[in-house]
Amino acid sequence: MFSVDQLVVYPAQGVGKVERIESRDIGGATTDFFIVRILSNNVTLMVPVRNALNVGLRPLCTEDQGRAIIESLKDRSDFTGYTGQNWNRRYREYSEKLKSGDLADVAYVLKELLLIGQNKELSFGERRLLEQATGLLTLELSLSLSKEQDEVKAVINELFADVIQPKIVE
Template sequence: MFQVGDKIVYPMHGAGIIEAIEEKEILGEKQHYYLINMPMGNVHIMIPMEKVMNLGIREIVDRDTMDDVLHTFHDHKSDSSVAWNQRYRKNMDKLKTGDIYKGAEVIRDLLRINKDRVLGAGEKKMLDNAMQMFISELVSVKKITEEQATDLVNQFLHKDA
């Protein structure tokens, strides 16, 4: 399991740091909880230790993996012929896995579609959330500011544009 100080990613929420492990009694039941600080948004959450694996929480990736992920913004072709509601469900499933490569695919594909036509409100919000989750991990991995991370992502996104 995780230790205090570990940098983790909570799918659909982004990167955080385990600040403490505490036993708490909630509704008459004692359990051990991870207390996690999510710097993006300055949110603190408690997650029961026994549920961590089911939630897809993982350690942040290493620098080499992050560099590889940044290059996936140019990989593969996107299929924009799929109906938006099917694409939305498929992309939501990708984001829920917490897999950084799948998250980068969602960002890449939605940005490519957005070049051809305006995204609907749901997909626009999904793109914004996916970008925030990605940037939060990039900040932790590269030890840079949120602004620097945003600039770095934009450099890769617009490299061959």
Template structure:
């Protein structure tokens, strides 16, 4: 079976709502009577393995991890921005959820920035705390794979950036 796709075994990828991982294999499998080729992806930070039908790759939002220079530019946004105080919690949660579903590093960083700004003014509710953890884990996983660092090194880098930006703001 001839497959024409952009990704190969060993590619470091980002998959929306799951973070950064690696394509471990490309396998043909029969599931529910239908034979298809699948990307087998592992997500080390989440200790998770997923299969994605190659036919659905274009609609999945899967992309290659950004390089460190691009991630640094995205993290520059931590020192910019204001809270839209006119938004209700539900509106803010929907906006942030939609951003997380894109799988874009910039959108995830915006969620982190915005929730950190809210957190400065008032305590986050449990859903917002969970979303902040998820957004930070997403960025940590991409930092880890893009720069061949450990999870702890990536977390320290992100926290340092957030603290520096918080102190500068």
């Protein structure tokens, strides 16, 4: 499924590297674990091999998928607009999308928050979600597109130059 030194994505944590696969005795049963070190914060996770897909562990997106995500950021036709919806409800919805591990969901959260921020000041929680979405998205895209993370942030800033004043994504 996953191999040592492979880059993988763990939902809400981001890109990590499978450092090793090890067996541990847990409650009298031997269980194999992927030992994954998250690149952004150096946290180590133990993910049971047999449950890896269920928890959302997935391979890094491909270059083509990364390019498609960038294209999806350009399309604003799915933007529902700021409807005065309770920020707390949006926060829960966006948090769930970030936890899904789906890169398209992460891109959606980033785009929505940037566009909502055009019309109103984001709450503290929304700004934190924006930072989280930015970090998750730009690191994975930088690795899949073989670019520096700052280059990917610059592309996003350019895509949203009409709404980001000053630059939010840094």
